Amino acid sequence: MYHLKPLLAAMLLTLAGASGAANVLVVLSDADQLELKDGKTYPTGFYLNELAQPLKLLLDAGHAVTFATPMGKAPTVDLSSLDPMYFGGEAASMLQHQDLAGKLAITSPQRSPVISLARVEQIGYAHYDALYIPGGHAPMQDLIRSAALGRLLSHFHQAGKTTALVCHGPAALLSALPKPETSIARMEQGSKATPPGWIYAGYRMTVISNQEEGLAKAALKGGTMKLLPQTALQTAGARYSSNATPWTSHMVIDRELITGQNPASAVQVGQALLERLGKSPRQ
Numbered sequence: 001m002y003h004l005k006p007l008l009a010a011m012l013l014t015l016a017g018a019s020g021a022a023n024v025l026v027v028l029s030d031a032d033q034l035e036l037k038d039g040k041t042y043p044t045g046f047y048l049n050e051l052a053q054p055l056k057l058l059l060d061a062g063h064a065v066t067f068a069t070p071m072g073k074a075p076t077v078d079l080s081s082l083d084p085m086y087f088g089g090e091a092a093s094m095l096q097h098q099d100l101a102g103k104l105a106i107t108s109p110q111r112s113p114v115i116s117l118a119r120v121e122q123i124g125y126a127h128y129d130a131l132y133i134p135g136g137h138a139p140m141q142d143l144i145r146s147a148a149l150g151r152l153l154s155h156f157h158q159a160g161k162t163t164a165l166v167c168h169g170p171a172a173l174l175s176a177l178p179k180p181e182t183s184i185a186r187m188e189q190g191s192k193a194t195p196p197g198w199i200y201a202g203y204r205m206t207v208i209s210n211q212e213e214g215l216a217k218a219a220l221k222g223g224t225m226k227l228l229p230q231t232a233l234q235t236a237g238a239r240y241s242s243n244a245t246p247w248t249s250h251m252v253i254d255r256e257l258i259t260g261q262n263p264a265s266a267v268q269v270g271q272a273l274l275e276r277l278g279k280s281p282r283q
Contacts, residue, residue, distance in 0.1 A: 022063045022129040022277045025120065026055065027149065027172070029138035030069045032076040036223035042137065045076030047263055049086040050134035050166050051106075052097035054270030058132075059100075061274055066128070067106060070146045072116030074109050077101070078136045080219060086263050117148035125155040130277060134266070135167025135208070140227065143172035145184045150175040156256065157199045164273045166260035170207040171229040173200050173257075174236055187235055188226040194237055201237030204254040206261040209242045 028051070034042045058065055069075055087093040105111040120128075131152070133139065143149055153176040156163045165172060176199050177183040183195045194201075207229040217224075234240050243250035243261055250261040251268045258276070260269035 021061075023127055024058055024063050024065050024130045024132060024273075024277075025128040025152075026051070026065055026067050026132045026134070027117070027143070027152070028067065028069050028075040028114070028134065029136070029142050030071045030073040030075065031138040031141035034137045034141050035226065036220065037226055038224070040220075040223040042220050042223055043079070044137040044141075045078040046134050046136040046138060047081040047086070047167065047266075048077055048094070048098060048101065049081065049263055050136065050169070050266045052101050053087075053266045054132060054134070054164070054166075054273060056097060056100055057267075057270040057274055061277075063277065066120075067112075067114045068117055068120050069114050070117050070142055070148060072114055072119065074107050074112035074114055076138070077107055078138070081136065081263070117146065117152065120152065121148065125152060128161070130162040130273060131156055131164065132273060133163075133165040133169040133172050135165075135169040135263075137168055137225075139168050139172045140225065140229065144174045144227075144232070145180045146172075146175045147180055150177070150180055154199060160256050162258065162273060162276045163256050164258040164260075164269050165207075166266050166269045167208050167262050168229055170205055170259045171232060173205070173238075174198075174232055176200065177236060183236075184227070184232075187232050192235060194235060198236045200257070202239060203257055204239045204241055204252050205233065205257055205259040206241045206243075206250055206252045206265075207233055207259065208262050209246070211242075212246050212262060215246055 028046050032045055034044045036042055084091040084094045177195050178197045210228050210230045213228055241252045249264040249268050251265055252259050258269055258272045
């Protein structure tokens with residue numbers, strides 16, 4: 001299916017949902033940079049493998065996929081993720097997944113099939129059977145404070161629908177806080193107070209660890225993040241789980257949530273998502 005032209009591919013993905021396959025909503029960030037402390041910025045976007053590896057699994061299994069960002073802008077790939085090391089050291093695998101994303105025109109400003117979260121709400125949350133949010137630093141810029149994403153997550157939580165996230169993606173669960181803009185601003189200012197009313201309080205989950213962020217800090221070229229995902233989720237009330245060795249795959253499943261810790265966890269999360277969809281066919 002993904003060998004077709006992008007528009008036709010998008011149409012066929014929609015038709016696949018009508019034929020009984022699951023409809024999976026993939027939410028990405030609009031941001032192409034992350035604001036750091038001291039007025040610095042870091043160019044970013046989504047990690048290629050974190051999007052494309054689970055995406056290929058979903059498409060190969062015949063599921064329908066819709067892409068969305070808060071504002072409906074074409075997302076940006078983080079150039080640092082274009083590295084074979086995220087694909088088991090296999091350059092051919094990286095190129096195959098890069099070709100998949102390219103044929104679907106996900107990042108094309110003119111041809112991207114991405115819709116806005118407002119459009120998702122208009123279509124109706126009930127249309128979607130599962131949700132997937134990949135990482136890269138970009139979710140830390142906008143997804144964590146998006147009230148529209150918070151409404152979507154609340155629907156999935158109440159309905160018990162599978163919600164899968166990887167690396168920085170799980171930080172987007174913070175958008176389900178009441179008044180997420182205010183809560184995130186307080187956390188960025190150093191508040192350790194637990195905000196009340198978070199729907200995921202007490203859930204076991206993972207996200208890129210503070211240790212891994214520290215090991216990767218050189219990539220920020222001297223900058224410092226305003227908020228660390230692990231710290232933020234713990235402050236909100238998450239029960240954090242980490243791998244024993246940095247950068248190795250680690251996944252946690254708790255109720256409707258499937259969370260993966262880092263880029264190495266993307267395939268494992270994608271496989272768990274597929275298994276969940278197989279056990280819960282569209283009604």
